[in-house]
Amino acid sequence: MTQLDSRPGPGAAVDRRRPARVRTLWILAALAALVLIMIASVAFGSRIVGWADIVAGVRGQTDTLAQAAVVKRIPRTFLAVAVGAALGLAGAVMQGVTRNPLADPGILGVNMGASLAVVTGIVSFGLASAAGYIWVAILGAAVAAVFVYAVGSLGRGGATPLKLALAGAAISAALASLISAFVLPRSDIATGFQSWMIGGVGGASYDSLRLVLPFLAVGFAVSLLSAKALNSLALGDDLAAGLGERVAVTRGVAALGAVLLCGASTAVAGPIAFVGLVVPHFCRLLVGLDHRWLLPFSALIGAALLTAADVVGRVVARPQEIDVGIITALIGAPFFIYFVRRQKVREL
Amino acid sequence: MTATHSLLVSSLRLGYGDRTVIESLDLTLPPGKITAIVGANACGKSTLLRSMSRLLAPRAGHVLLDGREVHKMPAKELARTLGLLPQSPVAPEGITVSDLVGRGRNPHQRLLSRWSREDDAAVAAALDATHTADLADRSVDELSGGQRQRVWIAMALAQQTDLLLLDEPTTFLDVSHQVEVLDLLTDLNRNRGTTIVMVLHDLNMAARYADHLIALADGKLHAAGEPSAVLTEDCVRAVFGLDSQVITDPTSGKPLMLPLGRHHVAITRP
Numbered sequence: 001m002t003q004l005d006s007r008p009g010p011g012a013a014v015d016r017r018r019p020a021r022v023r024t025l026w027i028l029a030a031l032a033a034l035v036l037i038m039i040a041s042v043a044f045g046s047r048i049v050g051w052a053d054i055v056a057g058v059r060g061q062t063d064t065l066a067q068a069a070v071v072k073r074i075p076r077t078f079l080a081v082a083v084g085a086a087l088g089l090a091g092a093v094m095q096g097v098t099r100n101p102l103a104d105p106g107i108l109g110v111n112m113g114a115s116l117a118v119v120t121g122i123v124s125f126g127l128a129s130a131a132g133y134i135w136v137a138i139l140g141a142a143v144a145a146v147f148v149y150a151v152g153s154l155g156r157g158g159a160t161p162l163k164l165a166l167a168g169a170a171i172s173a174a175l176a177s178l179i180s181a182f183v184l185p186r187s188d189i190a191t192g193f194q195s196w197m198i199g200g201v202g203g204a205s206y207d208s209l210r211l212v213l214p215f216l217a218v219g220f221a222v223s224l225l226s227a228k229a230l231n232s233l234a235l236g237d238d239l240a241a242g243l244g245e246r247v248a249v250t251r252g253v254a255a256l257g258a259v260l261l262c263g264a265s266t267a268v269a270g271p272i273a274f275v276g277l278v279v280p281h282f283c284r285l286l287v288g289l290d291h292r293w294l295l296p297f298s299a300l301i302g303a304a305l306l307t308a309a310d311v312v313g314r315v316v317a318r319p320q321e322i323d324v325g326i327i328t329a330l331i332g333a334p335f336f337i338y339f340v341r342r343q344k345v346r347e348l
Numbered sequence: 349m350t351a352t353h354s355l356l357v358s359s360l361r362l363g364y365g366d367r368t369v370i371e372s373l374d375l376t377l378p379p380g381k382i383t384a385i386v387g388a389n390a391c392g393k394s395t396l397l398r399s400m401s402r403l404l405a406p407r408a409g410h411v412l413l414d415g416r417e418v419h420k421m422p423a424k425e426l427a428r429t430l431g432l433l434p435q436s437p438v439a440p441e442g443i444t445v446s447d448l449v450g451r452g453r454n455p456h457q458r459l460l461s462r463w464s465r466e467d468d469a470a471v472a473a474a475l476d477a478t479h480t481a482d483l484a485d486r487s488v489d490e491l492s493g494g495q496r497q498r499v500w501i502a503m504a505l506a507q508q509t510d511l512l513l514l515d516e517p518t519t520f521l522d523v524s525h526q527v528e529v530l531d532l533l534t535d536l537n538r539n540r541g542t543t544i545v546m547v548l549h550d551l552n553m554a555a556r557y558a559d560h561l562i563a564l565a566d567g568k569l570h571a572a573g574e575p576s577a578v579l580t581e582d583c584v585r586a587v588f589g590l591d592s593q594v595i596t597d598p599t600s601g602k603p604l605m606l607p608l609g610r611h612h613v614a615i616t617r618p
């Protein structure tokens with residue numbers, strides 16, 4: 001990652017060290033919090049487990065039910081971290097690409113596009129391999145992203161924040177009904193789909209992790225490398241072009257990074273909403289608007305938030321589990337309403 | 349930093365959708381000089397500036413920088429030579445002054461390069477030149493219109509280009525800040541040889557500060573040349589549809605335009 005240098009330049013009137021130091025502190029704090037949450041995610045669950053079993057489980061023993069439960073929590077934790085980071089980062093990139101504070105993989109219908117594509121693949125084409133799900137989900141996410149952006153740009157003023165969010169919400173609703181129409185007649189798969197559609201990481205295994213990680217890695221790389229370009233895009237298309245960015249190409253590449261992240265995470269964890277909306281706003285308060293800091297920080301906080309939400313979902317309704325998609329919606333919906341109600345929804 | 353570049357426009361036609369805004373325009377912008385473009389609202393000044401910085405592709409004709417077609421040059425290479433400050437740019441909510449000015453360094457940075465000493469020096473010099481150094485940590489949202497305008501100019505200066513196009517850089521500024529900005533641009537021109545092309549609405553400021561004055565009317569060139577040759581009563585009438593009296597500024601020797609409204613008829617005319 002590139003970052004601001006801490007050396008003072010000759011005659012530098014601005015002390016660039018102070019903000020850089022504050023940002024570094026926040027990043028370290030977020031890392032520490034993430035590690036603690038990951039430990040909690042292995043330690044706590046719908047089954048109450050003693051420390052001895054936790055330690056044994058982490059070592060790989062599965063002699064008791066408690067140890068087996070702990071063993072299953074490990075890939076689940078990693079998946080929550082990966083998906084949370086992907087969604088937080090994707091949200092920050094989408095907000096940067098569209099210069100829209102309401103952009104989010106859920107609100108813009110991208111996750112729902114991925115879901116519909118997977119459902120269609122399974123129901124109509126007998127798609128059965130998990131790797132196939134991922135490709136199809138990414139394709140669906142890309143189509144939905146382009147379609148929502150095109151619809152949101154129709155009419156006067158181009159893609160304003162509210163129009164884009166409305167187009168996303170409308171298309172999401174339409175896609176969700178299509179999914180129901182596909183799934184409901186199929187009693188053999190309906191139950192499994194219901195929990196997948198809510199969004200959760202409970203079904204995690206090392207196999208699913210291994211499949212999805214390459215896609216996420218490419219998505220991460222493309223997104224993080226777009227940071228500088230997003231900084232220029234934030235000043236408006238004219239200035240960005242004046243600063244030497246090829247605006248359309250840059251937009252497309254950054255959006256592709258976000259679509260990879262959304263498609264891949266939806267394929268393994270279902271359409272989880274609001275993480276991508278809330279996380280970047282929170283991060284901007286702490287590390288500012290420079291995408292070179294904002295993007296990695298959003299990934300960190302996204303990972304922490306989703307993992308924490310998953311832990312909460314496992315412990316509040318023991319012995320039942322609440323899927324993480326419900327918890328993030330409970331956190332995110334009030335935030336979304338607050339945001340839309342703010343008098344002016346300005347372009348970023 | 350003293351390289352001079354030739355920028356010229358030949359048989360240029362520009363438009364949006366099915367509307368043509370500029371019809372077959374030929375212009376040469378004298379290298380190393382200050383050029384001011386004047387004209388009525390909506391006559392195509394911003395459109396011309398956007399096209400010269402490759403934001404708008406020509407319908408016909410060319411924009412040539414040192415003989416090369418601007419629209420075919422690599423984006424970053426062009427951005428290291430030619431900078432543009434658009435009319436009324438919008439800053440992202442909550443951005444700080446130093447962050448905004450630092451973004452002017454984009455064309456000098458590679459994908460993975462770190463923030464360098466040159467970047468620091470360029471930003472510091474730009475802040476100093478525009479008297480915005482003490483605003484560096486403030487949020488741009490909290491600034492007055494004039495302060496904000498100076499910050500945008502600082503961003504354009506941080507880009508360190510040999511050619512600088514500015515669309516109405518003095519709008520929002522009180523008269524002393526207008527003079528300050530124009531003096532600053534003049535310094536830049538005299539000390540570094542930066543070629544300056546700016547759109548101005550104040551004809552008298554344009555006449556005083558520009559070496560070369562271009563008057564556009566309805567997307568066509570009305571007149572171009574020395575301010576004293578261009579800024580005449582006939583020109584003001586043709587370009588703005590306004591009666592005026594043009595006298596010689598006793599301080600600068602440049603033409604000075606006094607508008608005559610319907611209620612103020614000239615008592616004596618030379």
Ligand SMILES: Nc1ncnc2c1ncn2[C@@H]1O[C@H](COP(=O)(O)OP(=O)(O)OP(=O)(O)O)[C@@H](O)[C@H]1O
Nearest residue numbers: 364365369387388389390391392393394395396435
């Ligand atoms: N993006 C656009 N799409 C369509 N038409 C445009 C666009 N931008 C400008 N125009 C039209 O082109 C014409 C010239 O506009 P331009 O902005 O170049 O005028 P201007 O000379 O800069 O005016 P002003 O002094 O008010 O800034 C106007 O009629 C305007 O409505």
Ligand SMILES: [Mg+2]
Nearest residue numbers: 393394435515
């Ligand atoms: Mg204009």
